[in-house]
Every structure is written in C-alpha cells, then in structure tokens.
Amino acid sequence: MIASSVASLIKNKVVFELESIDRLYLNGYVPQLQTPAALAGFIRNHLGLPIASTAAVAPISRRLVAAIERLALEQAIPM
Numbered sequence: 001m002i003a004s005s006v007a008s009l010i011k012n013k014v015v016f017e018l019e020s021i022d023r024l025y026l027n028g029y030v031p032q033l034q035t036p037a038a039l040a041g042f043i044r045n046h047l048g049l050p051i052a053s054t055a056a057v058a059p060i061s062r063r064l065v066a067a068i069e070r071l072a073l074e075q076a077i078p079m
Contacts, residue, residue: 039057
C-alpha cells in the first residue's frame with residue numbers, strides 16, 4: 001500500500017470556489033426582552049417611565065433607523 005497525504009489526493013481533483021452574497025441582513029434581538037413582562041420591565045426600569053407603553057420604544061427605533069440611513073449616506077452604501 002502506498003501512503004498518500006490528503007493534499008496529494010486532492011491536488012488535481014478539487015477546485016477552490018468562493019460564493020458570496022451581495023447583501024447581508026442582520027437580525028438582532030435580546031432574548032431577555034422577548035416576553036411582555038420583560039419589555040414592560042425594560043420600559044419602566046431602564047427608560048424610567050412610569051407606564052410601560054410601546055410608544056416609548058418608537059423614538060428609539062426611529063433614532064436607530066435614522067442612524068443607519070445616515071451611515072449608508074455617508075459611506076455611499078445603496079439602500
């Protein structure tokens with residue numbers, strides 16, 4: 001039996017191939033905020049608001065979207 005290395009076995013048989021996507025989508029979430037009670041606690045305790053209303057989260061979302069749009073504009077990233 002002739003001893004062969006993996007490199008010698010695949011030397012002329014394997015072609016390097018690279019595939020990529022032209023867009024990357026990122027979905028981020030905080031598992032601890034995925035329940036109504038945790039979201040209410042975040043709004044009351046972290047944001048310091050007396051009433052836990054989802055209306056309190058809207059300005060945060062708008063600021064995030066505005067920051068992403070600004071970054072895309074500054075870096076000439078198509079949206």
